[in-house]
Amino acid sequence: MQKLFIIGNGFDLMHQLPTKYVHFQNFLRENFEYTPDTFESLWVEGQQLPDGDIVYNEDDVVRVIDSLISQTDYKDSDWNDMERSLGLLDYSLINDDITDVYDKEGTLHPFHTGNNYEDAYSDLKEVLKMFPHFFKLWISSIDIENSVTFKNHCFQELIDVKNDLFLTFNYTETLEILYNAENITHIHGIRSEENSIIVGHGNDDTVDEGIYHEDFYTNEIHHFLRKPTQKIIDENHLFFSSLRNITQIYSIGFSFSEVDLIYIQNICSNIDTQDITWYLNIHIDDQGNDNRKERATYKEHIINCGFKGDFDTFELA
Template sequence: MTILVIIGNGFDIQNGLPTSYRDFHKLYSSKLNDILVHFPDFFDDQEWSYFEENLAVFDEDNFRETSALEPSMDDMIESSKYVNGYNDEIEEKVRELVNDIHDSFKAWVKSINVNKALKFMAFPEGCKFINFNYTPTLQQVYLVPDINVLHIHGQVRGNIIFGHGAGNGNKASSSSFNENKPWFEEANKSLASVTDQLYKPVNEILDNSRASLEGYGNVSKVIVIGHSINEIDVPYFKLILDTYPDVTWENWNYDEGIMESHENLLNLGVAESKLNSSCSSGLNLAYPQ
């Protein structure tokens, strides 16, 4: 019998690691604030609690106006170099913006020292892990073999996948600039690509991981630790529920996260009689070292 353990960020936080978006904000707000002003959803999220989700809406007009000087009609009539130069400058500024976000996020993840984690529980025999975190906490602190851990969004030792999950990206906030000034088509394409480049391709990841997710055999229980079961990750949980419909579920979370994650699992279709949600502070008693 297999116990399937789903690990969310709350697990690393409970191990004493600075992996919340609030921690990311402390280290990188001075570097990224001038960039994130172009993503309007950050306006009411002062500590980046919804960092990835907030990348879904990009203000093209604001970015365009502050990134390059638009050539006048007289300049463009005089020479096509002004149009080409403007398009090239917008393309370069878009590349810098996306790279700064990617590089900062990856640098932060890589800076987290797992050796400072404080082990607080022991996992039962027969566990397989689906880890939504990028850190090797399970392997280095809990001595779980790599073969038993699926890093669904990649890991710090390899490729890291992050971003929003709104549609297929391309959720820009812009005016009718495209129709009015078609000669800036290349610049418009560059601007429209921002949310695409910051999109987390969940369906693609799901397809690539399907064999692993469906191949755990005779699963008796699913244990969820520190995961909010947010909207972007629902497809993974839905596949697990469909593949293992008769298992019992344990859901461990903190404070308001307990009820929120509990309701999210019920909405997915987990039977209330098969679901038990508790505060994560009790994990060390339920699974003592």
């Protein structure tokens, strides 16, 4: 009997690690010098070095990232759904910082105005392409060995560290450090590996053509911040093809967000799910309420992804 464990951020939170997106927000606001929730310019101009490279002031870059995420249509002051927000950024907010150019007769000069738009949106693209860098800084700052004071013994007794498979959406080494688990796939990368962190939205929409062709830059930004799920699946085909002996699936701290359902679909398409039991974790919050409604939603998502087996629950007391 081989089990598959699908591990989400709730697993790290269960171990009292500061891995909520609000902790990322706090990290930025505590480690960089800027005032959040202000209406400063979103146009950050780069400075050219003697070797020709263009650099941007990191405090200003973080301020722009913070401002755009915090002003999305899906606004949440705690950034609880930050990845979705990345797909809803309102790039046009920078237009307030761009000067229109007029000729002597007071007629708008489209060519020179267009140049200003091109410069502003080009800088905005470079600024937002630095987002993964700051995300990695935050993830790398989380100290597991000195922060976690306990192991979950129910989880430790449930797993077979040498035989079971682990699909984790976390960037941390919690499974490795605390439980010595071996067969782990970090589907979105791991912080200890250079350039492996993947974070982003799942919005396929593109931006309509702008008057000054600013959509050329905004669509490039939008694509850069999008999670390349199909590429990720292709690169992890060995994992998905190794699931044929799975008889039980456990999901822990995983919220089944829309952008990540493609991975569940691939799990279900690679195994005969009719004889498999999927165990959903019962979570009790600080007020004594369990996640009954969330489990019902998760079950619906799993069925829609092609799962035809049974469901059960388990609790990590």
